[in-house]
Amino acid sequence: MNFTNPMSLTVLTGIRASKLPIVGLCHSIQHTSHTLATYLEIPYESLDWKAAGINHLAWFVKLEREGQDLYPLLREKARDPEIYDQDPVRFEFVKHLGAFCTEGSGHDSEYVPYFRKRPDLVQKYDRSGYIGESGFYANNWPTWLENSARDLRDYLAGKREYEMERGEEFASYIIEAMETGVPVVIYGNVPNTGLINNLPQDGVVEVACLVDNKGVQPTHFGSLPTQLAALDAQHMAFHDLVATSVLEEDREAAVHALMMDPLTAAVCSLEEISQMFDEMVAAQSDYLPDFLKQ
Known part of the structure; x- marks a missing residue:
């Protein structure tokens, strides 16, 4: 079960790199x-x-x-x-x-x-x-991080009582359904094995899934309205290029991915996007693999 963003990219790369059963969960x-x-x-x-x-x-x-x-x-x-x-x-x-x-x-x-x-x-x-x-x-992340760290210190020191209340995140419901066999419906990010007809079949989609003691079973949806499928398909091409870049250590695929990002493409020319990619890699080179560096 993956809760980590970028959700679609993480799940897609995971299923291509392993044989593990993976479901991405969002709220x-x-x-x-x-x-x-x-x-x-x-x-x-x-x-x-x-x-x-x-x-x-x-x-x-x-x-x-x-x-x-x-x-x-x-x-x-x-x-x-x-x-x-x-x-x-x-x-x-x-x-x-x-x-x-x-x-x-x-x-x-x-x-x-x-x-x-x-x-x-x-x-x-x-x-x-x-x-x-x-x-x-x-602008707010430094404050959020410090507040979270303070809360954690207080919990560990016994200064605050940790209140446990079941929310809407799907993980506990999945575990319960798999252990008890009592079915539940969740929404999961899963391989598109014919689930949404008019989206790429080698990508990851978000659909209703039945969960019981047989595990997470995605359900067939059908076709999205064309205008909605078009927006989603462009992002799935972006996802495909990023996953290819990571798994094959392909720098050019990463550049092409940035060129496919809808908002980036709406603002910048291809040449500007290429230059921006180089600038971003240079600025964050300490955290990036060698294949992305020129």
């Missing part, structure tokens, strides 16, 4: 399903939904209550500025592409070429904090 889908119930102002238990795609770019292709499509209601809710401003990028996806994405607006804005390529677009679509603020992680 985006289950968290977003609760977020949608909040936006729609309906009880979560009444929400009937289905999602599929790739990690951080999967899509709620079904959003219903008692057989009624809830997307018209979601579009109506999004006209309220107080709701729209909580998720501007994802509501733009709904407006123009027809589906709500599984990752938050700030992160999503980094995955596509539409929202961060010009200063005016950053100002229009990004908000403070996790909703797209530039430098948010870099």
Whole structure:
């Protein structure tokens, strides 16, 4: 079970390099399903939904209550500025592409070429904090790290009691289902063995999986709407190139991967991307393998 980002890349490289059964686990889908119930102002238990795609770019292709499509209601809710401003990028996806994405607006804005390529677009679509603020992680990481280290010291010294409460992360549910045989459905990142018809079959996709004493069993989804599959497929090409670079020690594949990144390509020319790659390798050479260095 892998919780580590970059999720799709880690899982893809792992399954190509080993024969281990690997499933990548994220909390985006289950968290977003609760977020949608909040936006729609309906009880979560009444929400009937289905999602599929790739990690951080999967899509709620079904959003219903008692057989009624809830997307018209979601579009109506999004006209309220107080709701729209909580998720501007994802509501733009709904407006123009027809589906709500599984990752938050700030992160999503980094995955596509539409929202961060010009200063005016950053100002229009990004908000403070996790909703797209530039430098948010870099500026806050030192404080977060120190707070986590302090908490750990307090736990180890017995100054604070560690409260254990089961959350929405899937690992414990997988273990329970495999040990007891009582089935549970989770969403996992797994090899695309015909699960999503119109995405590359040698990549990793995020779909519903049945778990019981037979293990994690991915379920067939079908085909995504073409416009959504196109966004996902471009990232899967990026994933393929990065995995190839790592496993075959291929520098050129790494450069090509950066050229395929949608946001990078929206901002920079091929020559600029190549130069940027060289600059990034030089700046971080102490942490990188020799094959990436010129």
